[in-house]
Amino acid sequence: MRASSSAITGPQYIRDRPHSARRKAGTGGPSVLRAGGWGLPASPPGFPTLAGGAAGGAGPELKSNDSAVPGPGPELIGPPVGSFYAWWRGDPLVPLPPLPGLTIEVASDPAALVGPEGPGPAEVEARFAAGHRAYLARLDGEPAAYGWVATIQAEVGELGLSFKLPPANRYLWDFYTRPPWRGLGIYPRLLQAILGREADAERFWVGHDTPNIPSRRGILKAGFQEVGRVYRTAGGGLVLVGVGSIERATAAARLLGIRLLTDPAGA
Numbered sequence: 001m002r003a004s005s006s007a008i009t010g011p012q013y014i015r016d017r018p019h020s021a022r023r024k025a026g027t028g029g030p031s032v033l034r035a036g037g038w039g040l041p042a043s044p045p046g047f048p049t050l051a052g053g054a055a056g057g058a059g060p061e062l063k064s065n066d067s068a069v070p071g072p073g074p075e076l077i078g079p080p081v082g083s084f085y086a087w088w089r090g091d092p093l094v095p096l097p098p099l100p101g102l103t104i105e106v107a108s109d110p111a112a113l114v115g116p117e118g119p120g121p122a123e124v125e126a127r128f129a130a131g132h133r134a135y136l137a138r139l140d141g142e143p144a145a146y147g148w149v150a151t152i153q154a155e156v157g158e159l160g161l162s163f164k165l166p167p168a169n170r171y172l173w174d175f176y177t178r179p180p181w182r183g184l185g186i187y188p189r190l191l192q193a194i195l196g197r198e199a200d201a202e203r204f205w206v207g208h209d210t211p212n213i214p215s216r217r218g219i220l221k222a223g224f225q226e227v228g229r230v231y232r233t234a235g236g237g238l239v240l241v242g243v244g245s246i247e248r249a250t251a252a253a254r255l256l257g258i259r260l261l262t263d264p265a266g267a
Contacts, residue, residue, distance in 0.1 A: 073239065076231040078231075080229035083208060083216065083226055084226070085205070085225060086204065086251075086252060087225065088202060093195065096185065096189050099186070102137060102139055102186065102189060103141075110125060113134055118146070131150070133148070135197070137189070139181055142181075144178055146176055149172055161238070163255055166255075169255070170203070171204075171206070172205065187218035188222035191206070203251070226243045227244060227245065228241055228243050237258070239258060239259045239260070249262070
């Protein structure tokens with residue numbers, strides 16, 4: 001489904017639902033992302049999820065005043081901690097020039113995904129068992145980069161968020177390009193390959209922490225649109241400050257299970 005033409009304008013506070021995410025020890029400080037995608041492991045089957053996470057699925061077109069109440073939102077603390085992006089089936093997708101020697105495959109061999117910088121064999125097997133798929137990029141036959149796709153349930157460990165994925169939604173996470181192959185543009189090509197391979201999916205989501213500028217560049221180059229920025233609040237919660245389409249920002253906030261704040265002063 002394509003986004004509506006509604007854009008976020010003027011101070012509004014979307015009263016979606018109270019923030020009820022569980023916090024993990026150590027998640028209050030800077031996150032530790034690598035190549036792209038909020039990168040801590042997704043939760044295993046049975047992990048508690050935020051109420052209403054399935055509301056982010058495909059549904060009726062949202063109007064700009066749905067659930068919106070004029071007025072100030074909660075007090076925001078500091079700069080944004082991360083950005084969230086979407087690509088929906090039917091969005092423009094500009095093909096990137098071919099990179100000689102690059103091949104991308106669905107990874108089935110855990111040995112190609114483990115290493116000093118990545119998950120161990122047991123963690124890789126646990127991810128497969130939880131319904132995650134891995135994509136592996138090779139350059140001249142050598143494993144150069146990988147990324148994971150959550151299909152059922154996901155977790156943004158850096159923010160203490162866990163959420164279920166509605167049907168036809170995918171959450172992209174834990175992308176890593178090995179040092180010898182950085183700077184070649186593998187990351188955006190890997191993202192685009194996933195968009196093409198996951199043909200039964202309609203909505204794709206990906207995020208990164210604020211300092212990770214290379215990840216932002218790669219995500220935008222692949223064709224994703226920024227839909228919001230995550231802030232901490234004085235009350236200890238999280239809000240998503242919408243960017244661009246209010247429909248997509250609303251869907252993103254519902255997916256993550258946090259409140260949506262549109263165009264707050266100073267954000």
